[in-house]
Amino acid sequence: xxxxxxxxxxxxxxLIVTLTTPSQATSAEYITLASTTSTRDTGLLSxxxxxxxxxxxxxxxxxxxxxxxAIKIAKNGDADVLxxxxxxxxxxxxxxxxxxxxxxxxxxxxxxxxxxxDPAAIAGMKDVVKAFGKIAHNKSIFLSRxxxxxxxxxxxxxxxxxxxxxxxxxxxxxxxxxxxxGATLNMASAMNGYSLADRGTWLAFKNRKKLxxxxxxxxxxxxxxxxxxxxxxxxxxxxxxxxxxxxxxxISKEGxxxxxxxxxxxxxxxKGSLKQKLTLTR
Amino acid sequence: xxxxxxLLLSLNSICFKASGKQLIKELSYQFKVGPRSxxxxxxGAGKSLLLKLCxxxxxxxxxxxQWHVEAENKSNTAFHQAMVFQRPVMLRRTVSANVEYALSxxxxxxxxxxxxxxxxxxxxxxNHLARFSARVLSFGEQQKLALARAWxxxxxxxxxxxxxASLDPTATYEIEKVINAIHDSGxxxxxxxxxLPQAQRLADEVLFIHRGRLLESGPATTFFAGPTNxxxxxxxxxxxxxxxxxxxxxxGD
Amino acid sequence: MNVFFDAISLLISADNDLLMIVGLSLWVxxxxxxxxxxxxxxxxxxxxxxxxxxxKVLVVILNALMGLPPVVVGLLVYxxxxxxxPFGVLGLLxxxxxxxxxxxxLVIPIIAALSRQIIDDLWVEYAEQLISLGASPTRRMxxxxxxxxxxxxxxxxxxxxxxxxxxxxxxIVGGNIDHATRVMTTSITLEVSRGNLALALGLGIVLITxxxxxxxxxxxxxxxxxxxxx
Numbered sequence: 118x119x120x121x122x123x124x125x126x127x128x129x130x131x132l133i134v135t136l137t138t139p140s141q142a143t144s145a146e147y148i149t150l151a152s153t154t155s156t157r158d159t160g161l162l163s164x165x166x167x168x169x170x171x172x173x174x175x176x177x178x179x180x181x182x183x184x185x186x187a188i189k190i191a192k193n194g195d196a197d198v199l200x201x202x203x204x205x206x207x208x209x210x211x212x213x214x215x216x217x218x219x220x221x222x223x224x225x226x227x228x229x230x231x232x233x234x235d236p237a238a239i240a241g242m243k244d245v246v247k248a249f250g251k252i253a254h255n256k257s258i259f260l261s262r263x264x265x266x267x268x269x270x271x272x273x274x275x276x277x278x279x280x281x282x283x284x285x286x287x288x289x290x291x292x293x294x295x296x297x298x299g300a301t302l303n304m305a306s307a308m309n310g311y312s313l314a315d316r317g318t319w320l321a322f323k324n325r326k327k328l329x330x331x332x333x334x335x336x337x338x339x340x341x342x343x344x345x346x347x348x349x350x351x352x353x354x355x356x357x358x359x360x361x362x363x364x365x366x367x368i369s370k371e372g373x374x375x376x377x378x379x380x381x382x383x384x385x386x387x388k389g390s391l392k393q394k395l396t397l398t399r
Numbered sequence: 400x401x402x403x404x405x406l407l408l409s410l411n412s413i414c415f416k417a418s419g420k421q422l423i424k425e426l427s428y429q430f431k432v433g434p435r436s437x438x439x440x441x442x443g444a445g446k447s448l449l450l451k452l453c454x455x456x457x458x459x460x461x462x463x464x465q466w467h468v469e470a471e472n473k474s475n476t477a478f479h480q481a482m483v484f485q486r487p488v489m490l491r492r493t494v495s496a497n498v499e500y501a502l503s504x505x506x507x508x509x510x511x512x513x514x515x516x517x518x519x520x521x522x523x524x525x526n527h528l529a530r531f532s533a534r535v536l537s538f539g540e541q542q543k544l545a546l547a548r549a550w551x552x553x554x555x556x557x558x559x560x561x562x563x564a565s566l567d568p569t570a571t572y573e574i575e576k577v578i579n580a581i582h583d584s585g586x587x588x589x590x591x592x593x594x595l596p597q598a599q600r601l602a603d604e605v606l607f608i609h610r611g612r613l614l615e616s617g618p619a620t621t622f623f624a625g626p627t628n629x630x631x632x633x634x635x636x637x638x639x640x641x642x643x644x645x646x647x648x649x650x651g652d
Numbered sequence: 653m654n655v656f657f658d659a660i661s662l663l664i665s666a667d668n669d670l671l672m673i674v675g676l677s678l679w680v681x682x683x684x685x686x687x688x689x690x691x692x693x694x695x696x697x698x699x700x701x702x703x704x705x706x707x708k709v710l711v712v713i714l715n716a717l718m719g720l721p722p723v724v725v726g727l728l729v730y731x732x733x734x735x736x737x738p739f740g741v742l743g744l745l746x747x748x749x750x751x752x753x754x755x756x757x758l759v760i761p762i763i764a765a766l767s768r769q770i771i772d773d774l775w776v777e778y779a780e781q782l783i784s785l786g787a788s789p790t791r792r793m794x795x796x797x798x799x800x801x802x803x804x805x806x807x808x809x810x811x812x813x814x815x816x817x818x819x820x821x822x823x824i825v826g827g828n829i830d831h832a833t834r835v836m837t838t839s840i841t842l843e844v845s846r847g848n849l850a851l852a853l854g855l856g857i858v859l860i861t862x863x864x865x866x867x868x869x870x871x872x873x874x875x876x877x878x879x880x881x882x
Contacts, residue, residue: 149829157842180746194740299845303845352735354743
């Protein structure tokens with residue numbers, strides 16, 4: 118073998134081999150759904166989406182990030198459908214022309230979790246704003262998502278309602294993790310701190326250690342999810358027909374019962390919102 | 400000498416400077432076709448530099464070097480030359496691949512490369528090592544391979560820079576045998592050494608260099624019988640080992 | 653310690669999903685490293701061998717870029733490939749191709765800088781001999797790349813290690829989509845956020861084992877070839 122031939126064999130063969138090996142990416146029709154970590158981390162989407170794919174032939178690729186980032190991804194046109202839980206930003210997403218229309222799809226609720234010892238003594242309280250007041254007064258460690266997610270926005274509104282300025286306590290008893298729900302719960306269980314979590318992620322969460330639910334049931338803790346088709350007038354490449362099919366399915370009888378049927382250790386995580394009055398899970 | 404000697408290579412008052420130091424000074428010489436020319440002198444005299452200047456690895460800062468042999472390919476006189484260095488540079492391939500590589504650079508076809516490689520390995524007694532990795536050979540074998548690689552190119556001139564500097568007497572003897580064989584095959588030898596007995600064994604003509612200057616040159620027999628230059632006399636006596644020693648400086652310039 | 657046993661038993665029951673994740677990890681990182689090798693190695697060799705204006709600046713830049721933060725590269729590629737970015741029309745965001753692009757950018761400086769060093773050292777040894785033999789500049793580069801192949805393999809392995817271990821860039825540009833762009837490192841991150849520490853550790857063990865086997869295989873190839881007598 119001449120040297121140049123050897124040269125080609127040594128350096129190029131691996132490339133040719135890898136490039137001719139087919140990629141795992143499937144060529145079937147798919148849409149991209151920008152959603153929140155809560156819908157994925159609980160396992161809800163991987164439980165209900167295969168039913169939709171089976172009926173429609175459309176695969177759904179889920180990019181799960183915080184609500185804030187999910188909305189940005191959708192605004193950039195990098196997703197076809199948006200499934201998040203922050204009504205206010207959802208409405209402005211539609212009114213600013215990024216989305217076609219918002220549909221109520223499902224809801225669950227938030228819970229306040231904290232250490233079993235409960236240093237701020239909030240266990241059993243019914244008023245979440247007052248409970249937050251006690252946590253602040255007692256300077257008990259509170260882990261905030263701090264990532265502009267739906268849960269984070271809900272939490273801000275609760276502090277605000279009680280007139281508490283958390284910016285001064287940041288880094289002291291008020292700790293902003295800047296991470297997803299799961300990572301924040303991991304830190305809460307490691308630091309024996311309080312946190313606000315959506316019930317779904319909490320039920321699916323495996324590393325609870327000495328954490329438990331201390332407060333639930335306040336109507337202000339209701340957590341509705343909305344689904345929106347990204348506006349094809351703004352981003353012409355959006356797979357509007359397939360995206361519309363997903364939305365139609367989610368709010369159909371079949372989709373709604375699939376959502377309601379999803380359970381973790383016997384507990385229902387989400388309730389379909391269609392033609393039902395918004396009620397608390399408990 | 401009855402016939403007019405044929406000129407090979409002229410050095411016309413060449414100078415070489417590096418980092419402000421004048422390492423070769425106003426050096427002129429005419430190499431003729433035929434004799435084995437041995438350049439001697441103490442360490443640091445500029446012997447290796449001179450070879451590298453002749454071989455065009457370095458360009459003189461002043462003066463010029465003129466080749467008188469007809470080049471087959473006029474664009475590159477280097478194709479008529481080869482050089483073997485003090486430390487043999489072995490490519491990371493087999494013994495025969497080292498020779499074939501050099502031949503391939505001269506655009507020689509595959510069949511000829513094979514034949515010539517086999518020929519020079521036979522002539523240098525390396526045949527049995529042909530398929531070994533060149534870098535596992537002993538130092539003496541590596542130097543022999545370096546000679547074989549140069550020889551395979553059939554150069555008009557072969558420059559040898561202290562080819563036996565780090566070898567034991569047996570290996571030195573073997574290398575000298577190969578050098579003589581190369582000379583007998585019609586290749587001109589221009590070689591440096593600081594080993595006086597070796598110079599006496601191999602030289603037809605001698606160039607004595609000290610501090611970058613050519614101080615004496617002439618037929619080997621005349622030179623070794625009694626050099627006229629005082630530094631050359633001191634060198635033959637073994638009193639001139641390092642050119643920058645204090646006692647050598649006392650001799651004046 | 654229980655977590656450790658759980659992790660190992662999860663691996664023994666390895667399912668298709670795990671195989672797919674491992675496969676995609678290898679595929680993305682291998683292609684990225686190959687592309688980065690084809691660009692970075694000649695770039696490094698050229699920086700070592702040829703004199704051109706800005707060469708020293710390039711050397712400093714390449715050395716500095718070896719420590720490029722993956723999230724920054726991820727963000728950069730995200731902005732380029734986003735539908736709102738300059739290459740949005742290609743629709744590559746959240747695809748394995750996007751992950752390959754990001755990892756290639758991360759790995760090029762590593763391979764280029766290490767290759768430059770290796771070729772530079774080899775050139776010191778070979779320079780006079782190759783010029784003496786009359787090798788053209790292109791031929792010199794080919795010879796040095798070939799003769800330095802086993803040392804250069806180390807540079808490629810360093811690049812491969814970087815590619816398989818990073819999570820920041822592939823998370824942003826791949827989106828960690830199940831059955832599409834989920835790789836070892838993003839799965840580990842996901843399982844940690846689910847509080848599934850056993851599974852996360854199990855995946856970590858797979859990743860470390862893979863990287864060990866690849867390095868061991870490369871080491872054996874290198875040893876065998878360097879000590880080859882016949």
